[in-house]
Amino acid sequence: MKRILITGGAGFIGSHLCERLLNEGNEIVCLDNYFTGTKQNIIHLLDNHNFELVRHDITSPYFVEVDEIYNLACPASPVHYQYNPIKTVKTSVMGAINVLGLAKRIHAKVLQASTSEVYGDPEVHPQPEMYWGNVNPIGVRSCYDEGKRCAETLFMDYHRQNNVKIKIVRIFNTYGPRMNPDDGRVVSNFIVQALQGKDITIYGDGTQTRSFQYVDDLVEVMIRMMRTGDDFIGPVNTGNPCEFTMLELAEKVIQLTGTKSKIVFEPLPSDDPKQRKPDITLAKERLGWEPKIPLEEGLVKTIAYFKDTLK
Ligand code: NAD
Ligand code: UDP
Numbered sequence: 001m002k003r004i005l006i007t008g009g010a011g012f013i014g015s016h017l018c019e020r021l022l023n024e025g026n027e028i029v030c031l032d033n034y035f036t037g038t039k040q041n042i043i044h045l046l047d048n049h050n051f052e053l054v055r056h057d058i059t060s061p062y063f064v065e066v067d068e069i070y071n072l073a074c075p076a077s078p079v080h081y082q083y084n085p086i087k088t089v090k091t092s093v094m095g096a097i098n099v100l101g102l103a104k105r106i107h108a109k110v111l112q113a114s115t116s117e118v119y120g121d122p123e124v125h126p127q128p129e130m131y132w133g134n135v136n137p138i139g140v141r142s143c144y145d146e147g148k149r150c151a152e153t154l155f156m157d158y159h160r161q162n163n164v165k166i167k168i169v170r171i172f173n174t175y176g177p178r179m180n181p182d183d184g185r186v187v188s189n190f191i192v193q194a195l196q197g198k199d200i201t202i203y204g205d206g207t208q209t210r211s212f213q214y215v216d217d218l219v220e221v222m223i224r225m226m227r228t229g230d231d232f233i234g235p236v237n238t239g240n241p242c243e244f245t246m247l248e249l250a251e252k253v254i255q256l257t258g259t260k261s262k263i264v265f266e267p268l269p270s271d272d273p274k275q276r277k278p279d280i281t282l283a284k285e286r287l288g289w290e291p292k293i294p295l296e297e298g299l300v301k302t303i304a305y306f307k308d309t310l311k
Contacts, residue, residue, distance in 0.1 A: 003027040003065065005108075007058050007099060008072030010037030012179045013113070013171075016219050017070060018042055022051055029064055033057040036075045041178050058095035059087075063102065068226055069110040071099045074148075076115075078141065078269065079184030085143035092147030093154070100158040103165070111167040111226050112155050114235060116276055117145045118170060126243075126277040129170065129235050139271040152235065159233060167225050172239025172278045176215030176298060177305035187212060190250055191299075191306050194259035204268030206247035211277045213240040214298035217291040224287045232286055239278035240291040249295075256299055 004021055008014045009030030014037065022028050027050045030042060034055065045051045056062050058073040074091050075081040081088045096112065103110040119127045120135030135145045158164040175187035183189075193200045221238045244252075250263050283289050 002067040015041035081144040088143040096151035109165040116172040126279040128279040168234035190253040194257040199264040214293035237278040
């Protein structure tokens, strides 16, 4: 049994991680400022005496005695991270400094939830970890992309300079139950629009691609990564390499929900990456992991969740 701090624990991915690690018998400190996460996401865990909920903003230092830290605190959807871009940079950068400072002091292992956005609008396809990326440093997505890149730098420097035990996981588009219905990301948008009989909004011509990973596959690989020895720190990609265009995704959602919603086309946001697909060779080799849940199966579960919550 370990004591584990999960920052951003009341968010979409964080809540699944809290649940899984709690069910395995660990003690969980879930820290969140509820910017995009909600108490509703972890309400079913509150009765468990091994679960502790803390309202705190990770841009300020936080002190607790734990064995491991998963650092997930950061808005992840373009709509939310662009709402207050300066705060997004602060959350990534000062949040990283605060969790790394804590990890250094208490000798905890710390895992960073990094992102495929560190590759920007990639010119190498699929993206392996050794690719340095094609990121606009001054665009509307930069607060998130550069914030996460700087966080990776800080993780590496705390490791090299202070021997902090770090792990870096680069997460590709992940979806599933407990995404915020107003999140603005494509999977939740399409499902909510389909269930409410509203137009399905494709940005651009819908030929841009993404590769979608179901949240359970992600939680598994994050835990496996945290449990590796000191000889493997990453960064390691995690995602489902099956690649779809946004048009294909919209058609799948229409088919699975049986909606009468129509597809409409809206302007493409600036710096929207044209293609994205993870090379997961490293995760397969070092973690013995590959995703198990195909898009259709994950969509069915996610649609069932939204049907229930939107009632
Ligand atoms: P989310 O928005 O549901 O979760 C983020 C959580 O962090 C929320 O609960 C939010 O309230 C909290 N938070 C934000 N700013 C905070 C602050 N200053 N202090 C404390 N808490 C704060 O998004 P998610 O999809 O669950 O993403 C979780 C993490 O995974 C993020 O770091 C994100 O960058 C990373 N990630 C997610 C994806 C994905 O596809 N879902 C892909 C790449 C990386
Ligand atoms: N997108 C879309 N309609 C929407 C929301 C998003 O066509 O209602 C597109 C968006 O332009 C992008 C892709 O879907 O090309 C994935 O967007 P998301 O915000 O989910 O993630 P990210 O761009 O960060 O990968």
